[in-house]
Amino acid sequence: MTRTSSETVIALSGIHAGYGSTRVLRDFSLTVQRGELVGVVGPNGSGKTTLLKVLLGLVGPSDGRVEILGSTIYSGREADDRGLHGRGLKKSERARVRRAIGYLPQLHAPPALPITVDEAVLLGRWGRFSWLRRPDSEDRRIAGECLEMVGMAELSKRDLKTLSGGQRQRASLARALARRPQMLLMDEPTTYLDKHAKADLMVRIIDLHELLGITTIMVTHEEVPGRAFDRVLRMEEGYLL
Numbered sequence: 401m402t403r404t405s406s407e408t409v410i411a412l413s414g415i416h417a418g419y420g421s422t423r424v425l426r427d428f429s430l431t432v433q434r435g436e437l438v439g440v441v442g443p444n445g446s447g448k449t450t451l452l453k454v455l456l457g458l459v460g461p462s463d464g465r466v467e468i469l470g471s472t473i474y475s476g477r478e479a480d481d482r483g484l485h486g487r488g489l490k491k492s493e494r495a496r497v498r499r500a501i502g503y504l505p506q507l508h509a510p511p512a513l514p515i516t517v518d519e520a521v522l523l524g525r526w527g528r529f530s531w532l533r534r535p536d537s538e539d540r541r542i543a544g545e546c547l548e549m550v551g552m553a554e555l556s557k558r559d560l561k562t563l564s565g566g567q568r569q570r571a572s573l574a575r576a577l578a579r580r581p582q583m584l585l586m587d588e589p590t591t592y593l594d595k596h597a598k599a600d601l602m603v604r605i606i607d608l609h610e611l612l613g614i615t616t617i618m619v620t621h622e623e624v625p626g627r628a629f630d631r632v633l634r635m636e637e638g639y640l641l
């Protein structure tokens with residue numbers, strides 16, 4: 401648990417969101433203060449990944465207001481966001497917010513093309529560099545430091561494909577940290593790992609949160625060690641219980 405402040409960094413109010421005719425989040429409201437470590441626990445299909453996508457600005461709610469890191473990225477009905485004025489303004493706000501968030505997606509197959517662990521972590525700096533600005537020594541230094549923080553420095557030249565699931569998740573955590581994010585969103589970071597790797601990753605996440613104090617939301621269908629979290633929320637069928 402950390403020094404949380406009274407600065408609100410996430411304010412979701414009355415969110416309705418889904419995909420086409422599939423309604424997923426229903427009248428969903430949530431407020432998070434800077435520095436909090438929040439667990440959101442819910443069964444498969446309850447809308448956890450959708451919640452993270454709303455926070456990332458990847459799924460637009462059909463109704464409700466989303467304020468993140470001081471920016472309103474959605475407000476009111478979808479129609480308002482699609483208006484000429486709302487579109488340009490909110491689009492740039494969403495891009496700014498995206499750059500400030502480190503995201504750990506659910507464990508998926510590694511890329512088919514070879515990529516070393518340090519290159520994969522460096523990609524977390526994307527946005528600081530781009531097609532036009534190549535990564536510089538500072539980007540590489542930060543990527544190396546993040547690999548160090550997750551205990552992966554000695555595996556930095558390995559092909560990502562050759563890592564175990566637990567090591568891949570640690571590399572993914574390093575990539576999210578390489579962004580120097582103001583907020584971390586983690587989607588089932590320990591799912592599919594064995595008992596030992598699960599416990600190892602959970603301890604690392606908690607220790608890093610203690611050390612860096614980054615506001616963190618972890619969604620998962622498994623129990624989390626409640627005492628180490630500031631709050632553990634329960635979610636079912638698109639609602640917070």
Ligand SMILES: Nc1ncnc2c1ncn2[C@@H]1O[C@H](COP(=O)(O)OP(=O)(O)OP(=O)(O)O)[C@@H](O)[C@H]1O
Nearest residue numbers: 419422424442443444445446447448449450451621
């Ligand atoms: N791109 C999509 N198009 C249509 N429906 C989707 C899409 N993504 C998710 N859904 C549906 O939305 C609902 C919630 O999905 P979501 O992925 O948010 O749940 P979850 O809680 O993350 O589940 P899990 O624990 O399995 O990861 C599910 O019914 C799912 O089928």
Ligand SMILES: [Mg+2]
Nearest residue numbers: 448449506587
């Ligand atoms: Mg999910």
